Amino acid sequence: MAAYPPSLSTVEPVVAPPSPSSSSSKSSAFNVFHRFASWRNSLGLPNPGTVENLQKEVKSTLLTNFFFDGARADLSKSLSVNPIFQVTHSFALGSQTVAPSYNFGAVFANNNVFLQGGVDHEGNVSGRLNQGWSANNVTKAQCQLSSQVGHSMLQLEHDYQGQDYTVNIKAMNPSPVDATGIYMASYLQSFTKNLALGVEMLHQRPQPEMTETAASYLAKYTNDDKNWIATAQLQPAGMMQATYWQKLSEKVDVAADLQVIAAPGRRDAIATLGAKYDLRMSTFRAQLDSTGKVSALLEQRFAPSFSFLVSGEIDHFKNAAKVGVGVMIESPSMTPEEMNMMQMPPTLPP
Amino acid sequence: MPSEETKERIIKAVELGRTIVHYGWIPFIIYIGYTRSNPQPSLIKLISPLA
Numbered sequence: 001m002a003a004y005p006p007s008l009s010t011v012e013p014v015v016a017p018p019s020p021s022s023s024s025s026k027s028s029a030f031n032v033f034h035r036f037a038s039w040r041n042s043l044g045l046p047n048p049g050t051v052e053n054l055q056k057e058v059k060s061t062l063l064t065n066f067f068f069d070g071a072r073a074d075l076s077k078s079l080s081v082n083p084i085f086q087v088t089h090s091f092a093l094g095s096q097t098v099a100p101s102y103n104f105g106a107v108f109a110n111n112n113v114f115l116q117g118g119v120d121h122e123g124n125v126s127g128r129l130n131q132g133w134s135a136n137n138v139t140k141a142q143c144q145l146s147s148q149v150g151h152s153m154l155q156l157e158h159d160y161q162g163q164d165y166t167v168n169i170k171a172m173n174p175s176p177v178d179a180t181g182i183y184m185a186s187y188l189q190s191f192t193k194n195l196a197l198g199v200e201m202l203h204q205r206p207q208p209e210m211t212e213t214a215a216s217y218l219a220k221y222t223n224d225d226k227n228w229i230a231t232a233q234l235q236p237a238g239m240m241q242a243t244y245w246q247k248l249s250e251k252v253d254v255a256a257d258l259q260v261i262a263a264p265g266r267r268d269a270i271a272t273l274g275a276k277y278d279l280r281m282s283t284f285r286a287q288l289d290s291t292g293k294v295s296a297l298l299e300q301r302f303a304p305s306f307s308f309l310v311s312g313e314i315d316h317f318k319n320a321a322k323v324g325v326g327v328m329i330e331s332p333s334m335t336p337e338e339m340n341m342m343q344m345p346p347t348l349p350p
Numbered sequence: 351m352p353s354e355e356t357k358e359r360i361i362k363a364v365e366l367g368r369t370i371v372h373y374g375w376i377p378f379i380i381y382i383g384y385t386r387s388n389p390q391p392s393l394i395k396l397i398s399p400l401a
Contacts, residue, residue, distance in 0.1 A: 077395065079383065079387055079391040079395065079396065080383070080386075080387035080388055080389070080391070082388065083383075083386055083387070083388075085383035085384075085386070085387045085391075087380075087396060104376070106376060106379040106380055106383065107379075108379050108382050108383040108386070110386070115378075115379050115382065116379070117375045117376045117378075117379045118376075119376050125371075125372050125375055125376065127371065127375045143371065145368060145371060145372040145375075147372075152368060176360050176364070177352070177357050177360050177361060
C-alpha cells in the first residue's frame, strides 16, 4: 500500500518506454514499478519523521508540558546503565489543581525493548511497551489500568518509517467482540527536501451501529539547516493548529503556537509564545499566551545528581497566581569508588 | 459473528488479562530489570527511596 501512495500520483509519472520484448503485462507492470522505485530513490528525499513527533521541538520548548505548581520531589535511582534500569519515586503535594500523590515508576530499556510502568498511591497502573523489530519498525502498546470501572485504556500502535515516508496505525480500546473503539491511520510523505505533507484518518466506533470517520491534514516545513520548523495541522470541525520553532543560537530556542477553532457555534483562538535557554548548569523556560498568562520555569542543577526547580505563573486576566518548587535527586548505581574504577583507562598489554 | 457464549468467554478472558497486567506489570519490569542489570543491584536499593 505504501509503495503506491495515492498522493504521489499528482507528481509527473515516469512513463515506461514500450519494451518490444515485453510479452506479458505482468513484467511491464513490474518494470514500471522498478523504474518508479529507482526514480524515487534518486530524489533522495529525507524521512519526514513521525506524525507523533510533528511538533516535538515546539513541545519541548514551550512550558505547557513542564509546568507544575505546589511542591514536588523526584527521587530517581539508576540501577544499571546498559541495559538501562531505573526506578523513580515521585511525591507531589500542595497543588491547586491536582490532589497530593505518590508515584512509583520503573523503566527498563535495551537496544530494542522499552518497558515502563508506574503505579500511584491509589493503585492505578500505567504501562508502556515499545518493541523495535528493526530500525524502521516499532510496535508500541500503552495502557492505563484502574480498579474503577470504565477508567482503563489500552492503545496499540505500529510505526513504519520508510525512506521518504512514515506510516502509523493506531487502535484505542479495540474490542475483540464487536470491533468498537477508535482507530487511526496516518501517512506522512516528503515532497521536497523541506516540505512534508500528510493525512490522518480517524475512525470512531463507540457502538457497533455507530461509526464516524474524519480526516485531518498535516504539513511540515523544515529549513535546509534544520534550524527552523513550521507545522500546520487542519482538523475536522474547523480546528487548526499552526506552530513555528526556531533555534536562535546554540543555547536559545523559541517557539510559537496558534490554535484556532472556527466551528459554527464557537470561534476561539489561543496564541502562545515561548523561549527556552539551555545554560551550562540550568534550563530556563519562559512563556506568554493570549489568555493573559505569563509563566516561567527554572531548572537549576547544583550537582550532576541534584537539581532544583522553581516555577511560577501569573494569570493577569483572572488575577490568579501559581508557584511551584521541586527537587530532583538522582542517585547513581555505583558507589564513588566503583565509578573511579570504571573511569580508569584499561591497561592494554603492549 | 460469534455466538453469545463465545462473546461471554472473550469478555471474561479480556477481564482476566486486564487483572493480570494490572497487578503484574510493575513486578514484571522489576524482575526483568533486576535479573538483566549489570552489575546486579541489591534488593533494598531497589525498593527503598532513601537507600
